[in-house]
Amino acid sequence: MNKNYSALTLEELPKRLSQISAITDRIGTNFSEWKVTEVGDGNLNLVFIVVGSKGKIVIKQALPYVRVVGDSWPLTLERAYFEYNALVRQEERDPGIVPSVFHFDREQGLIAMECLDSHKILRGKLIAGEKVKNLGDVIGKHCARLAFKGSDLFMDTKDKKHDVSLFQKNLELMSITENLVFTDPYFEAKMNNNTKGLDPIIKIIRDDVTMKTRAQLMLLKFTSNTETMCHGDLHSGSIMCTETDTKVIDPEFAFYGPMGFDLGMNIANYLMAFFSQPAHRKNLTEINSFQKWILKVIEETIQAFNDEFSNLWYNNRKGILFPKCLFEDQEQSSQFALNSVFKNIWSDAVSVCGIEMHRRCLSLAHNADFEKIEDLSYRAKLEARNLLMGRELILNSDKIKDASELTSLAIKFNERNIL
Ligand code: SR1
Ligand code: MG
Numbered sequence: 001m002n003k004n005y006s007a008l009t010l011e012e013l014p015k016r017l018s019q020i021s022a023i024t025d026r027i028g029t030n031f032s033e034w035k036v037t038e039v040g041d042g043n044l045n046l047v048f049i050v051v052g053s054k055g056k057i058v059i060k061q062a063l064p065y066v067r068v069v070g071d072s073w074p075l076t077l078e079r080a081y082f083e084y085n086a087l088v089r090q091e092e093r094d095p096g097i098v099p100s101v102f103h104f105d106r107e108q109g110l111i112a113m114e115c116l117d118s119h120k121i122l123r124g125k126l127i128a129g130e131k132v133k134n135l136g137d138v139i140g141k142h143c144a145r146l147a148f149k150g151s152d153l154f155m156d157t158k159d160k161k162h163d164v165s166l167f168q169k170n171l172e173l174m175s176i177t178e179n180l181v182f183t184d185p186y187f188e189a190k191m192n193n194n195t196k197g198l199d200p201i202i203k204i205i206r207d208d209v210t211m212k213t214r215a216q217l218m219l220l221k222f223t224s225n226t227e228t229m230c231h232g233d234l235h236s237g238s239i240m241c242t243e244t245d246t247k248v249i250d251p252e253f254a255f256y257g258p259m260g261f262d263l264g265m266n267i268a269n270y271l272m273a274f275f276s277q278p279a280h281r282k283n284l285t286e287i288n289s290f291q292k293w294i295l296k297v298i299e300e301t302i303q304a305f306n307d308e309f310s311n312l313w314y315n316n317r318k319g320i321l322f323p324k325c326l327f328e329d330q331e332q333s334s335q336f337a338l339n340s341v342f343k344n345i346w347s348d349a350v351s352v353c354g355i356e357m358h359r360r361c362l363s364l365a366h367n368a369d370f371e372k373i374e375d376l377s378y379r380a381k382l383e384a385r386n387l388l389m390g391r392e393l394i395l396n397s398d399k400i401k402d403a404s405e406l407t408s409l410a411i412k413f414n415e416r417n418i419l
Pocket of ligand 2: 042043233238250
């Protein structure tokens, strides 16, 4: 750890940041009047909201360990450096999607950024049954823009290779994903936990050698296919929304990997919101209506991804991959090539989706959609539907044709009476 690093405290923060003009320009110089609260509810970092006479700002600071576990699990402060670099690239590739960044201090693992105080974490909104206008469109387009513009379809290949080598150093965070997401769900890993009653379902999953092999083949792609810069952790806790506006936060797990990774993780978290709804809504009418909306968001996300990726393919393809000289310039269509690329992206997305659905119930970091369900036997029933659908997705990632097949499967598993 850097010897000058010190974690901010509520008391020390105003004085320590009072000389940074990028911060005082936004919230005012009278630091003794700043009001500071710590609002971090994620697994890793400190997050402060600082309110001054001129405005508000968010200060995010990496801790030298994993917050949810404590100092027995040290973790590099350099994750803030990768988060900063990812935020810059997200903004370049999809302007307006991330909060504005005002200041970055590598030594302190600290990023000062726009306070999205009228936005709420999407996961909380999904649990509360609150809809967000255009959610699918915004996130689908964002995933497509990141996938396309960080790849050899678009970037100068020297810049891309340079970027790949930069993000390959985000190895501690990639290692968390490699273990917690891809491997731990499938054996009795030390940090795992699961809802009581799920043992018969866990046995089905851990006995399935074909499925585990397919999950490991996806890990092989995670570690070796540096197709594009992925956000790396695009679950519903990394999305903040008002009723009409959507922003993406927290890209500290950014890495160069498969183009379908973010889309798959995003859809998995919608599916978990979907399966958990019966525990959060008051009656059947509300359950049905909100579940229907979630499935619509999934379909819209995939549609927006496909439309935007196609649009970029035809209008912005300027990298070394599938160059126009091989297709359009010879008056040949590149549609077959695009469809082939889509097929790979989609199959990876479906596979990642299934794996994410597993890890959130079996590995270390669970999500509130299920964790907030106090009746454990009910929670286990709902998680079982999610786990078995996850298995189906991993096993059939190259057979599930499209969004509507995926949502039909969700409806089918939601009707199953398991446990
Ligand atoms: C120890 S970190 C656990 C999880 O939290 C993050 O948000 C990522 O999803 C990671 O897998
Ligand atoms: Mg996070």
